[in-house]
Amino acid sequence: MIEIFTDGAASGNPGPGGYGVILRAGAHYKELSGGYRMTTNNRMELMAVIVGLSALKSPGQQVTVFSDSKYVIDSVEKKWVFGWVRTGFKGKKNKDLWMRFLQVYRLHEVKFVWVKGHNNHPENERCDQLAVAASRNRTALAIDAEFEAEQGKSGLL
Known part of the structure; x- marks a missing residue:
C-alpha cells in the first residue's frame, strides 16, 4: 500500500504557487515539491496529486x-x-492538468481521503510547508x- 499526501498553495490566487507531496510505502519516505511564478491554489492542489502519482515507478x-x-x-x-471529459471540458478550468491527472490516475488503483487542512495533521502540515516554501523560492519558480x-x-496578465 502506497500513501501519498498532498497540498498546494498560491499567494494571490493567481500568484506565485507551489505544491508539496509526501510519498510513503512501508519504511520508504520521499518528499517532493515545486513552485510556479503565476498559478492558482486549485492548480497546485491538482499538480501535487499528479506529481505524487507520476513518481510511482x-x-x-x-x-x-x-x-x-x-x-x-x-x-x-x-x-x-x-x-468533463465527455463535454471536452467546456467551461471548465485546468483542462491541461486534468488530462495529465487522468493519464497517471488510470495507471493505478487510487482511493482518495479528505483531511481537514491546517488541523494538525502531521503529513498535511508538512506538505503545506513544502508548498509554501516552494512558492516563495523566487529563484526556482517554473513557468506554468x-x-x-x-x-x-x-x-x-
Missing part, C-alpha cells in the same frame, strides 16, 4: 491519496471529471505556461 499500485482539496477529491470521487497563456488570452 510501476503501474497497478494500490494508492491512497490524502488531500485537503475538496476541488480535487470531489471532482474525482463524484465523477465530475469524467463528465498553459495557465499563463490562458490568462494572457483573457487579458488578466
Whole structure:
C-alpha cells in the first residue's frame, strides 16, 4: 500500500504557487515539491496529486491519496471529471492538468481521503510547508505556461 499526501498553495490566487507531496510505502519516505511564478491554489492542489502519482515507478499500485482539496477529491470521487471529459471540458478550468491527472490516475488503483487542512495533521502540515516554501523560492519558480497563456488570452496578465 502506497500513501501519498498532498497540498498546494498560491499567494494571490493567481500568484506565485507551489505544491508539496509526501510519498510513503512501508519504511520508504520521499518528499517532493515545486513552485510556479503565476498559478492558482486549485492548480497546485491538482499538480501535487499528479506529481505524487507520476513518481510511482510501476503501474497497478494500490494508492491512497490524502488531500485537503475538496476541488480535487470531489471532482474525482463524484465523477465530475469524467463528465468533463465527455463535454471536452467546456467551461471548465485546468483542462491541461486534468488530462495529465487522468493519464497517471488510470495507471493505478487510487482511493482518495479528505483531511481537514491546517488541523494538525502531521503529513498535511508538512506538505503545506513544502508548498509554501516552494512558492516563495523566487529563484526556482517554473513557468506554468498553459495557465499563463490562458490568462494572457483573457487579458488578466
